[in-house]
Amino acid sequence: MTKILIVNPNTTTSMTETIGAAARVVAAAGTEISAVTSAMGPVSIEGYYDEAFAVPGLIQALMNARDADAGIIACFDDTGLDAARTAAPFPVVGICEAALITAGQIAKRIAIVTTLPRSIVPLEELVRRYGFAERVQVTACDVAVLDLEKPGSGAEAKLEAEIARALEKGAEAIVLGCAGMADLAQKLSRKFGVPVVDGVAAAVKQAEALAGLKLTTSRRGSYASPGVKNYTGILQPFAPKASG
């Protein structure tokens, strides 16, 4: 039995349900998915400010489930990923990184279609850090995250139009740039006849892979455990482990 903890780092529980359902569709037979909502932070994560304020809540949620075999941060900005890797006793997977390395094995040129234009530059910075700068175009369909869930918002039509544009410009595969799109991948793949990768599903398989290989975060160098020190004020949710 492999226990995978998925944290939705925004506080919208309906989105957590979408995420959990998408994860369970692809989970292997022996995998148990637990999807939780962060207890503090913004209702949706759109831009640098929301990212920053989502991190403490998501790390708290990861730490509450210390018996997981792997964790997933279900926000496409991979917010807090490095901090989470430093702190969690299990490997932690980001859905943007998981989607890119998955898509990168089945296509050369990839388009990420995200929600709002303000997320393009933060995602481009991620893409560069993950080594995909020469292969990935980031584009936005101009839909607010929470509108993805609203019938009548026209969100899906806008997403489809943006995918069509990306394919015309040479994309060979599509990556859905928001956890809230997790339920649309298969339908869109059929419609456009190209691989469409959802980060949540991709992350489940990467989490299973790391757990199956019994690999966890290195404690040498950048991901060394946090030092034993005072964290003043309201933000000291748990005792960090001593550096090993």
Add this chain to the structure above:
Amino acid sequence: MTKILIVNPNTTTSMTETIGAAARVVAAAGTEISAVTSAMGPVSIEGYYDEAFAVPGLIQALMNARDADAGIIACFDDTGLDAARTAAPFPVVGICEAALITAGQIAKRIAIVTTLPRSIVPLEELVRRYGFAERVQVTACDVAVLDLEKPGSGAEAKLEAEIARALEKGAEAIVLGCAGMADLAQKLSRKFGVPVVDGVAAAVKQAEALAGLKLTTSRRGSYASPGVKNYTGILQPFAPKASG
């Protein structure tokens, strides 16, 4: 009168005093320096985990002083810089970025000498984002941040030895990679006969420059103001401004 707010994003007040003093030494005649300590977060910032938990406190501190003409984040990781720029009504300067762009105008090859080895990779990531990957080497003198303030810790000797090594390897200027070294720049510059740049001092001049040019953060694209939305739980210190 130009009001510059410097936030020390760790909670160690003695370090705030060192920072404030270093800032006042270089401030122009009409500049008023206000150095404040974050009310929540770690006593020192060493690695990704500490960075993440320092951000809400530092942004809170920036927002408490809405009448500043410019803000400075006095941690060499420039933690929270993008989030702060998104939220603050005045320009915000990071001491790593300020130090690099200053040193970059007086030398081609630069060495950043920081504290612990675990900070090397995070700083290399910053260096790359700021466009200095081909010109900067990051190295560590293996001194914990708080030991910089302890007489008898041998911190200064270790720092000097690391600077000597960096110069031997071709560095043409030195950047001090921790706000806690702010008082040492001039002494080290005299000792080694090369420019030694302290980020706090450099940031004061960049803050004065932006204020003097009446420039502030662009609200188009990546730094658009945070949306009006709910921030659930304990972490909603203030109402973000509506996006312009």
Add this chain to the structure above:
Amino acid sequence: MTKILIVNPNTTTSMTETIGAAARVVAAAGTEISAVTSAMGPVSIEGYYDEAFAVPGLIQALMNARDADAGIIACFDDTGLDAARTAAPFPVVGICEAALITAGQIAKRIAIVTTLPRSIVPLEELVRRYGFAERVQVTACDVAVLDLEKPGSGAEAKLEAEIARALEKGAEAIVLGCAGMADLAQKLSRKFGVPVVDGVAAAVKQAEALAGLKLTTSRRGSYASPGVKNYTGILQPFAPKASG
């Protein structure tokens, strides 16, 4: 049941056995591993020349097993990977790419330790193409591929010495740079206290991931199926599919 075909593109069957065994150790419950040896090509792959002459045999072997759910090329040079993806009706995983994307989720700085120095530059070219140039060092332990299997060759001691050097220079995780090292990963990981990633094992999990996600190679652009055309002479082992 997921059928994974692993092709050893050199003609040494004892190495195919090592590879198959390593794959079965990490395969999930429902995965069936089939490890085959290429019928033509060099006994070991060391350098550009051997790579080129190994490709037709390995593609022939992949095409012989058209009912696989995923294929793996078990040579760390990922030789023929792009051609194989173009031709095979199932996704194809390279062990170098799989090892890097796995290691990249648990460490920032990675060292690949390969066999002969002549393979360093070809691997550095792969590393760059996969987007890991800034995070990976390639080094060689100066052991010929087939000596890995010879008791008394001192191969393992040389490998360990090279790993020790790489860790000293800042590596946070080790990737074993030859399929012939597949049986050593766990032992070395225990010895050095860091993650040691074997490409064969990593590739099995990536193959399971792609099969589990029902994703296969995109047929748009670079990986479009080969055209229907004449392949003159001895080298026309099968009819390529018409481009879709």
Add this chain to the structure above:
Amino acid sequence: MTKILIVNPNTTTSMTETIGAAARVVAAAGTEISAVTSAMGPVSIEGYYDEAFAVPGLIQALMNARDADAGIIACFDDTGLDAARTAAPFPVVGICEAALITAGQIAKRIAIVTTLPRSIVPLEELVRRYGFAERVQVTACDVAVLDLEKPGSGAEAKLEAEIARALEKGAEAIVLGCAGMADLAQKLSRKFGVPVVDGVAAAVKQAEALAGLKLTTSRRGSYASPGVKNYTGILQPFAPKASG
């Protein structure tokens, strides 16, 4: 009192006046601006050839004012900047570099709008050297440098149209790509509602910053003082200092 020497490296004195006026608007209380015209060289600098022939004159002009606290080269190609830094006893600021590092602190994506298309590639080379390749687009409004000063040339309308196009393509801030546009920044900023950075103004603040920090060009490595040697023929305007 900080003495800043601005050299206009083309020989058009009316442009020197525009530059000097723009500099004085932003200069701090204790700063004295001296704007001089190069005695030899082209009337405007458009392309590699003009750049090369402007350098000796501008270095001569810098060396004539050895008591300055900082120097500025007021041509957006930053022509001769490295040579000037090697020779001048005070720090030297380039207006392109100054504009980029200023804009880079208030926006992620920047557009440089220059004069003639032939300057696009030289500026792109500068942008890359300064580390801004991933953040900056260079574009031209197709106006000759000297037409910027001619009423009725339609220059300003063309410049505005090009700025509008750049914003549409995602620019978050504008950098004016010619010293001859120095008087337009504030007006354009108001018109378009985004930061518009003029290099001359930005350079004045960087020069004040370096002077205020008592930093000058490193003499180690690339910027070592010129050797004591013969400069044959007409081009030996002064005795270079011995290397320190």
Add this chain to the structure above:
Amino acid sequence: MTKILIVNPNTTTSMTETIGAAARVVAAAGTEISAVTSAMGPVSIEGYYDEAFAVPGLIQALMNARDADAGIIACFDDTGLDAARTAAPFPVVGICEAALITAGQIAKRIAIVTTLPRSIVPLEELVRRYGFAERVQVTACDVAVLDLEKPGSGAEAKLEAEIARALEKGAEAIVLGCAGMADLAQKLSRKFGVPVVDGVAAAVKQAEALAGLKLTTSRRGSYASPGVKNYTGILQPFAPKASG
């Protein structure tokens, strides 16, 4: 007398004739051109699969002519170039690399116009490896390789239209991206008034250059001669030399 062997790695002899003729037009007085067709492989090379299956035949053809002073691989993908350099006792030139380094000395921005869109990504990968990523755009005129030879296919008109588009987007010189276009360079250059570089002609001059300088492939490191080992099965066309 300098003997240059040109191998057409596809099996279409009429294309070999075009290539040979284009080579003889530019060959120096003392140069003897020998153009041969590979005995095995595809009739045209379009994409990764065709590339892989063309390599053994082309290396066989190179090795059959061991008394050449230099060899040329006349396929714009430079397929098998590294393997050929490892094996051949004379220097080997690729027509893509030769065209780029030639065009790069007479223009800053270059457009490669190739045949089918599926070749764009493979060529972009070559362009990056050769260090031209920042200067070269790759585009396709959507003509199959063999259609270049068919009167009435409209190939030439499509090629011209694509060249016109590339010039509009800023290209300063054109590189013809297929050996089958070798006869068109001069005509197109006259028509468009810009340098048009054909890879075959460029490669002849690079081959003459290397032969004239008495330079041949280094045997240190990446291009060390193939080891003495078994090449099982049908693919062992000759005895590789012992590593020096």
Add this chain to the structure above:
Amino acid sequence: MTKILIVNPNTTTSMTETIGAAARVVAAAGTEISAVTSAMGPVSIEGYYDEAFAVPGLIQALMNARDADAGIIACFDDTGLDAARTAAPFPVVGICEAALITAGQIAKRIAIVTTLPRSIVPLEELVRRYGFAERVQVTACDVAVLDLEKPGSGAEAKLEAEIARALEKGAEAIVLGCAGMADLAQKLSRKFGVPVVDGVAAAVKQAEALAGLKLTTSRRGSYASPGVKNYTGILQPFAPKASG
């Protein structure tokens, strides 16, 4: 008959003789070499300052010989190359660029061994611009340019020691980083058993190649002819051609 003009941009005539002799050794039967010394500028070019002051003289020298078929700038910094290409009616070759593109066809990893350490950074900047950053190491043997000609200076021994160090670090070919070393290439190649490339010889072959291909500098974009304008003062050696 192909007329190649080589300009030595420093004023040391004995070095011009060395350069001319090295050029004639490799020139083809129909090539006429003319080697001239610049009439103004420094006696040797070491660093940015010398480079800048050498340019007007070398361009003057190029323009004095308008009937050449190709020109060569015989200083390894390729100083003034872009300006010369803009102005000269024939193609212009730089010896650094020529050496790198030649060595790049026979080796993957290259070391440039230059004279003084102060030239390392300027050459690294060239290497990056030419796209060789990932393949080239620049190193200095700490010999002043003019000492290369002085018997008893120990220059040759220092050069050999530096070459040995570079080979140990993985270089597969050596490029001599100064025109004054032009006579040493063959001897060093024999001694070390690796290709040693001299820029002057390499440039002669590139000049012959461009002339043989009847290619000259593009006049679109960056290398457009200089505009018709006033060049004030002593520096107007000739009337630039009107832009075409």
